[in-house]
Amino acid sequence: MAVTALVIWARQSFGKSVSVASTRRYIKSCGYAFYKARRKPFLTSSNKRRRVVWAKSHLSWTSSQWKKVLGTDESIFEVSYGNIGRKVIRKKDEANVPSCYKRVVHKECSVIVWGFLAANGVGNLLFCTGTIKTPDYTCS
Numbered sequence: 001m002a003v004t005a006l007v008i009w010a011r012q013s014f015g016k017s018v019s020v021a022s023t024r025r026y027i028k029s030c031g032y033a034f035y036k037a038r039r040k041p042f043l044t045s046s047n048k049r050r051r052v053v054w055a056k057s058h059l060s061w062t063s064s065q066w067k068k069v070l071g072t073d074e075s076i077f078e079v080s081y082g083n084i085g086r087k088v089i090r091k092k093d094e095a096n097v098p099s100c101y102k103r104v105v106h107k108e109c110s111v112i113v114w115g116f117l118a119a120n121g122v123g124n125l126l127f128c129t130g131t132i133k134t135p136d137y138t139c140s
Contacts, residue, residue: 002087003027027089037088040101067119074114074128 003023010018027033088100112128 003089031091032089033092034087035090035095035100038095038101040098070116070118072114072116074112076110076112078110 003020007018007020007023010016010023090097090100094100110129112132114126114128116123
């Protein structure tokens, strides 16, 4: 909740004149501070269950089986303008409290960097713009 929204709520609830500066001072005196919210992507219960099943099914793999695996990953770098980060009021040790996260769903403008690795080394990084669809992931 933004401080101004908190002040408006306090004025309406208590019928008293409360200033934004006084509210900020009081929040800090209680041991809270203003932090940029951490980003936390959605991870559903279904995703969690599938990950556990996959991990358990691969516990007995030998090193020769793992050498046949090609690992890939991509990172998305967002191009943002202005101060668009959500601020939260929390104590220093509350960084991982879910109510202090900023949920991330949509990407405005971004560049995707994709790479891979295998038992015999790493591949080149690929830079992609726009939406990547299934055919873009296949090699021919």
